[in-house]
Amino acid sequence: MTGNVLLAARMHADGLKQHELADALNKRIASFTGKPGTLQDRHVRNWLTGKTRWPQGRQRRALEEEFGCSAVELGFTKPAPRPSAPAPPAPTEDPVRRRTFASTATGLVAAAALPPAPTTSALRVGMSDADRLEGAFAQLVSSDNTHGGTISLETRALAFAHHANELQAVGSASQRVRSRLYYLGAAFTGTALWAAVDAHEPERAQRHLERAMRLAGMSGNSEMQLRLWGHAALLSYQLQHHPDALAAAQAGRASAACRRDPLLRSLAAARLAGIQAGTGERTAAMRNLDHAIDAFDRAEPSIPRPTWVGFYDRAELDGLSALIMARLGQHDQSEAYLHRTLARLRPEYLRNRTYYGAHLALAQLRQGDVELACMTATSVLPDDASDSLTGRTGKLLHTFNHELTRTAPGAQAASQWTDEYTSRKGRPL
Numbered sequence: 001m002t003g004n005v006l007l008a009a010r011m012h013a014d015g016l017k018q019h020e021l022a023d024a025l026n027k028r029i030a031s032f033t034g035k036p037g038t039l040q041d042r043h044v045r046n047w048l049t050g051k052t053r054w055p056q057g058r059q060r061r062a063l064e065e066e067f068g069c070s071a072v073e074l075g076f077t078k079p080a081p082r083p084s085a086p087a088p089p090a091p092t093e094d095p096v097r098r099r100t101f102a103s104t105a106t107g108l109v110a111a112a113a114l115p116p117a118p119t120t121s122a123l124r125v126g127m128s129d130a131d132r133l134e135g136a137f138a139q140l141v142s143s144d145n146t147h148g149g150t151i152s153l154e155t156r157a158l159a160f161a162h163h164a165n166e167l168q169a170v171g172s173a174s175q176r177v178r179s180r181l182y183y184l185g186a187a188f189t190g191t192a193l194w195a196a197v198d199a200h201e202p203e204r205a206q207r208h209l210e211r212a213m214r215l216a217g218m219s220g221n222s223e224m225q226l227r228l229w230g231h232a233a234l235l236s237y238q239l240q241h242h243p244d245a246l247a248a249a250q251a252g253r254a255s256a257a258c259r260r261d262p263l264l265r266s267l268a269a270a271r272l273a274g275i276q277a278g279t280g281e282r283t284a285a286m287r288n289l290d291h292a293i294d295a296f297d298r299a300e301p302s303i304p305r306p307t308w309v310g311f312y313d314r315a316e317l318d319g320l321s322a323l324i325m326a327r328l329g330q331h332d333q334s335e336a337y338l339h340r341t342l343a344r345l346r347p348e349y350l351r352n353r354t355y356y357g358a359h360l361a362l363a364q365l366r367q368g369d370v371e372l373a374c375m376t377a378t379s380v381l382p383d384d385a386s387d388s389l390t391g392r393t394g395k396l397l398h399t400f401n402h403e404l405t406r407t408a409p410g411a412q413a414a415s416q417w418t419d420e421y422t423s424r425k426g427r428p429l
Contacts, residue, residue, distance in 0.1 A: 149198025
């Protein structure tokens with residue numbers, strides 16, 4: 001069972017098994033002592049379970065060099081000084097340490113949500129354990145709807161994925177429970193994947209995709225596989241690997257989940273239409289958009305569905321339709337769909353409201369309505385200067401600014417927009 005969730009999340013993100021981390025650390029120890037280290041996988045296991053809370057000095061140095069952060073940021077706890085000894089000075093942090101994942105506080109949020117480590121060696125894993133993880137997954141989905149693909153979301157998702165996978169290794173469980181744990185491992189890793197895609201971090205997203213697909217395959221759950229094919233299609237499209245994007249979207253559309261449920265079939269058809277529109281397949285895109293609308297109208301809304309499907313409603317279908325029209329150059333129709341999307345969007349979907357608002361500004365600009373486009377674009381900027389305009393929305397507003405500068409450089413509205421954009425975007429995109 002995982003006691004040190006921060007170290008577990010870092011290992012999971014880098015794809016390191018216990019013996020692989022031990023080998024890597026031994027090489028680092030040799031580099032600064034001239035003598036190979038003697039770490040074994042049991043030492044790493046003791047760190048993960050919390051049995052060893054503060055590794056030896058050279059081990060800490062190797063860990064810090066391996067992950068690029070302090071031992072404390074890796075979840076280790078420095079022992080309190082003995083009463084007879086004077087208190088040591090507070091450690092100072094190196095301001096230039098690289099950080100590839102969230103701060104210690106973020107990891108502690110995930111750690112607090114995980115069940116405590118067992119006190120006995122014989123652990124029976126049951127549906128109640130899976131239910132707790134399912135509740136955590138629902139919370140992550142809600143966080144994504146509000147805040148989007150943040151590094152905090154990605155880190156927490158990876159920590160929970162590692163916990164779900166460790167339950168497989170340390171406990172006895174029925175096959176039904178194991179299948180559900182594989183499903184949950186895929187669900188959490190898929191959330192990390194989506195967070196990286198939403199943040200436009202393709203290298204991390206690709207690593208998450210490979211692990212998530214493997215776990216989903218072992219779970220045998222076609223609905224989770226459909227979710228991952230959708231993320232894979234968007235990732236490949238971002239990378240401009242259009243044949244891969246098309247193949248992934250087609251795989252999702254052909255899944256067993258789509259055959260059973262018209263709502264999932266609608267989602268997969270809409271995503272496929274979006275890829276086809278982006279690759280110039282106009283006729284096929286319009287045909288699949290029609291299929292998506294028809295299947296949505298046939299779907300029974302009261303059927304129980306996985307948590308992650310909850311975002312797909314009429315507002316989201318209108319939003320996907322708007323993206324299809326924009327890629328086909330039908331910007332007036334795209335604008336019409338976007339107005340419907342924003343009118344129907346649920347209040348808690350703040351990330352999507354900003355995202356589709358940026359698309360609306362682009363649609364208006366591409367129809368020549370500069371003043372209205374600038375007003376719309378300004379409305380989705382953050383209130384204060386920050387670095388929040390990253391990821392997909394940040395890319396859209398960067399595109400808007402570039403096209404505005406090219407098409408209407410002397411317009412008063414354009415000048416006002418430039419001033420607002422410069423002062424409130426936080427940092428160059």
